[in-house]
Amino acid sequence: MEAAHAHESGTGHEHAHHRAGIMRWVTTTNHKDIGTMYLWFSFVMFMVGGVMALIVRAELFQPGLQYVQPEFFNQMITLHGLIMVFGAIMPAFVGFANWMIPLMIGAPDMAFARMNNWSFWLLPVAAILLIASMFVTGGAAGTGWTLYAPLSIQMGIGMDLTIFAVHILGMSSIMGSINIATTILNLRAPGMTLMKMPMFCWTWLITAFLLIATMPVLAGAVTMTLTDRHFGTSFFNAAGGGDPVLFQHIFWFFGHPEVYIIALPAFGVVSQVIPAYARKPLFGYASMVYATASIAIISFFVWAHHMYVVGMPVAGQIYFMYATVLIAVPTAVKVFNWVATMWRGALTFETPMLFCVGFLFLFTVGGFTGLILAMTAVDVQVQDTYYVVAHFHYVMVAGALFSAFGAVYFWIPKWTGHLYDERLGKLHFWLSFISFNVTFFPQHFLGLAGMPRRIPDYALQFADWNAVSSAGAFVFGFSQLLFLYVVLKTIRGGEKAEARPWDGAQGLEWTVPSPAPYHTFQEAPTLR
Amino acid sequence: MDSCWAYRLACCFSARRNCSLAPDAAAALMAVVATISLGVGLAFAAVGAWPVLPFSGLEIIGLVWALLAMRRHAGDCERITLDACRLRVEIREAGRWTRHELNASWAQVVAGGDGSVRLRGQGREIVVGRHLDAQGRCSLATELRRRLAALRQGTA
Numbered sequence: 312m313e314a315a316h317a318h319e320s321g322t323g324h325e326h327a328h329h330r331a332g333i334m335r336w337v338t339t340t341n342h343k344d345i346g347t348m349y350l351w352f353s354f355v356m357f358m359v360g361g362v363m364a365l366i367v368r369a370e371l372f373q374p375g376l377q378y379v380q381p382e383f384f385n386q387m388i389t390l391h392g393l394i395m396v397f398g399a400i401m402p403a404f405v406g407f408a409n410w411m412i413p414l415m416i417g418a419p420d421m422a423f424a425r426m427n428n429w430s431f432w433l434l435p436v437a438a439i440l441l442i443a444s445m446f447v448t449g450g451a452a453g454t455g456w457t458l459y460a461p462l463s464i465q466m467g468i469g470m471d472l473t474i475f476a477v478h479i480l481g482m483s484s485i486m487g488s489i490n491i492a493t494t495i496l497n498l499r500a501p502g503m504t505l506m507k508m509p510m511f512c513w514t515w516l517i518t519a520f521l522l523i524a525t526m527p528v529l530a531g532a533v534t535m536t537l538t539d540r541h542f543g544t545s546f547f548n549a550a551g552g553g554d555p556v557l558f559q560h561i562f563w564f565f566g567h568p569e570v571y572i573i574a575l576p577a578f579g580v581v582s583q584v585i586p587a588y589a590r591k592p593l594f595g596y597a598s599m600v601y602a603t604a605s606i607a608i609i610s611f612f613v614w615a616h617h618m619y620v621v622g623m624p625v626a627g628q629i630y631f632m633y634a635t636v637l638i639a640v641p642t643a644v645k646v647f648n649w650v651a652t653m654w655r656g657a658l659t660f661e662t663p664m665l666f667c668v669g670f671l672f673l674f675t676v677g678g679f680t681g682l683i684l685a686m687t688a689v690d691v692q693v694q695d696t697y698y699v700v701a702h703f704h705y706v707m708v709a710g711a712l713f714s715a716f717g718a719v720y721f722w723i724p725k726w727t728g729h730l731y732d733e734r735l736g737k738l739h740f741w742l743s744f745i746s747f748n749v750t751f752f753p754q755h756f757l758g759l760a761g762m763p764r765r766i767p768d769y770a771l772q773f774a775d776w777n778a779v780s781s782a783g784a785f786v787f788g789f790s791q792l793l794f795l796y797v798v799l800k801t802i803r804g805g806e807k808a809e810a811r812p813w814d815g816a817q818g819l820e821w822t823v824p825s826p827a828p829y830h831t832f833q834e835a836p837t838l839r
Numbered sequence: 840m841d842s843c844w845a846y847r848l849a850c851c852f853s854a855r856r857n858c859s860l861a862p863d864a865a866a867a868l869m870a871v872v873a874t875i876s877l878g879v880g881l882a883f884a885a886v887g888a889w890p891v892l893p894f895s896g897l898e899i900i901g902l903v904w905a906l907l908a909m910r911r912h913a914g915d916c917e918r919i920t921l922d923a924c925r926l927r928v929e930i931r932e933a934g935r936w937t938r939h940e941l942n943a944s945w946a947q948v949v950a951g952g953d954g955s956v957r958l959r960g961q962g963r964e965i966v967v968g969r970h971l972d973a974q975g976r977c978s979l980a981t982e983l984r985r986r987l988a989a990l991r992q993g994t995a
Contacts, residue, residue, distance in 0.1 A: 489905045492902075493905045493906065496868070498859065520872065527895040531890040531891030564883075
C-alpha cells in the first residue's frame with residue numbers, strides 16, 4: 312500500500328510547538344513523546360526486574376542459603392514477575408503502539424491524546440508502590456505474581472501496596488486499550504480498510520479488546536483480596552466459608568488471556584519485520600488476521616489448564632486439555648505463514664530479522680512445551696516444577712522480549728533518524744540468544760527431574776544445571792547493557808537514516824522522514 | 840480522491856471529517872463488547888465473585904464515553920452553497936451548526952500562507968476546507984474563484 316503523496320516535511324510548517332525541559336514530558340499529549348516515555352519506562356523496569364531475577368539466580372547458583380533469606384527470595388520472585396509482566400513487557404508494546412500505530416494508519420495522533428498522557432503517568436506511580444512495598448513492615452508480597460489466596464490474605468502491608476499498584480496498572484491498561492482501539496477504528500486514513508491495515512495494528516486491535524474483556528476480572532480479584540484482608544468478607548478465606556480455589560479460577564480467567572495480551576503484539580511486530588527482510592509481502596494476510604482473532608477467542612476458554620492439580624472433575628480436565636491443544640492450530644497457522652513469507656524471499660539477516668527468526672525458533676520451542684504441559688497426565692507430574700518456569704520463559708522472554716528487541720532495532724531509525732550499529736546489534740542478538748538458552752534450557756531438565764519452583768534451596772542432585780542456568784542468566788542480564796549502549800549511541804548520532812531505511816519495508820510509516828517529525832499526518836494521506 | 844474527502848462540485852460544496860468507523864458499526868461493536876464484558880461479570884457474580892461486575896460496568900461506561908466522544912465529531916462537516924447573490928458557509932462541529940452568509944458579489948477567496956483557504960467579505964474571514972488535504976483545498980479555492988468570477992460576469 313502506498314500513500315498517494317509523500318508526507319510534506321521540511322517544508323517549513325513542521326515546527327514542533329512543545330514545551331522545553333521536564334514539563335515537555337509531564338504535559339505532552341504527543342503520541343511520539345508518550346511512546347518514547349513508555350519505552351524508557353519499560354526499559355528501566357526491565358532492568359529493575361532483571362536485577363531481581365539475578366538475585367534469584369545468584370541464590371540458586373549453589374544449594375543452600377547463601378545471600379538472601381527465604382522470605383526475601385519469595386518477594387524477589389513475586390516482584391520480578393509483576394514488574395516484568397506489567398512494568399516491562401506490556402508498557403514496551405504500548406510504547407510501540409503509541410509510536411507506530413498513528414504513523415501506520417495515517418492518523419495525526421491517538422484518539423484521546425490527553426488520556427494517553429494519563430495512562431502513561433499512572434505507570435510510575437504504580438511502579439513506586441510496587442518497589443516501596445519492599446521497604447514496609449513484612450516486606451513485599453511473597454505470593455508469586457499470581458497473588459494466590461490464602462497466602463495473599465495473610466501477608467503484611469506490602470500486599471496492600473501491591474493490590475493498589477495492580478489496580479493502577481489496570482486503570483492504565485484500560486485507558487490505553489480504549490485509546491488504541493478507538494484510534495485504530497476511527498482514525499484510519501481514507502482508503503485504509505480494516506483488511507489493508509498493517510498486521511501490527513490488527514494484533515493491537517485484538518489485544519485491546521482482550522484487555523477490555525479481562526482487566527475487570529483482575530480488578531475484581533484483587534479487590535476481593537483487599538476486602539477479605541480488611542473488610543471482613545470471605546470470598547477466598549476458607550475459615551469464613553470462602554473458597555481459595557475461586558481465586559485461582561478468577562485469576563487465570565484473566566491470566567491466560569494476559570499471556571496473549573503480551574504475545575499478540577509480539578506477533579504483530581514479527582509480521583512487520585519478516586516481510587521487510589524477506590522482501591516479500593506477508594504470506595496469508597487474511598489467515599493471519601483470523602488466526603490472531605481465533606487465538607484471542609480461544610484464550611478465554613482454557614484458563615483451568617493452570618489448575619489441573621487443584622481438584623477438578625476428569626471431564627473438566629479433558630475439556631481444558633483439548634481446548635488448550637486447540638490453540639496450537641491458529642498459532643501453527645501463524646508460524647507457517649512466517650516461514651512461508653521467508654520461503655524463496657531475498658532474505659537478509661540484519662539485527663531485527665535475527666531477533667525475529669530467534670523469536671520464531673524459541674517461541675516454537677515454548678509452544679511445544681506448552682502442548683506437553685496441556686496434557687493433564689504430564690502436567691500433574693511437572694506442575695510447579697522448573698519445567699513450567701522454562702516453558703513460560705521461552706514464551707515470554709524469547710517470544711515477547713526478543714520481538715520487542717527486534718521492534719526497537721527495526722523502528723529506531725524512524726525514531727532517531729540514525730542507523731544503529733549493526734555489528735553491536737548482532738553481537739547483542741547472539742549474546743542474548745546463546746545466554747537465554749543456557750539459562751532456560753537446563754530448567755527443562757531440572758523440572759523433569761522434579762525440582763520445584765519458588766524455592767531458595769534445593770537438593771544436591773540439581774546443583775549442576777542450576778549453576779549453568781545462573782551463569783547463563785548473568786550473561787543474559789549483562790548483555791542488555793550492550794543493548795542500552797547501542798540505543799544511546801544511535802540516539803546520539805550515527806549514519807543518517809533515510810525515510811525508508813529497509814528496502815523491503817512497506818507502509819505509511821516509511822513515507823515520513825527519519826526521524827519522524829513531531830507532528831505527522833495532520834492531513835490524512837490518501838491511499839491508492 | 841476518496842468520496843468522503845471530495846467536494847462535489849455543483850453550486851453546493853460539502854466535505855465531512857474523516858471517520859473510518861461508521862456510527863452503526865460503532866454501535867454494533869459496542870453491543871458485542873458490552874455483552875461479552877458484562878456476561879463475564881455476571882458469570883462471576885453468579886459464582887459469588889460479584890465485585891468483578893462493577894468493574895465491567897465501569898469499563899463499559901468508559902468505552903461508551905470514548906465511542907460517543909468520537910461519534911460527536913463523526914458528523915462534523917462543512918457545506919458551502921453559492922446562489923445568485925449569497926455565499927453561504929455552514930459548519931457543523933460536535934453536533935452544532937454555525938452559519939455564515941456573505942454577499943457573493945463582494946466575497947473573495949484568499950489562500951493563506953499556511954495552506955488554508957479563507958472566504959473574506961463584509962469585514963469577516965471564514966476558514967473553509969478544514970476537512971480537506973492541501974490538494975483538495977487548492978482545488979476548492981480555484982473552483983470557488985472561478986464560480987464567483989462567473990457569477991459577477993453574469994455567466995454562472
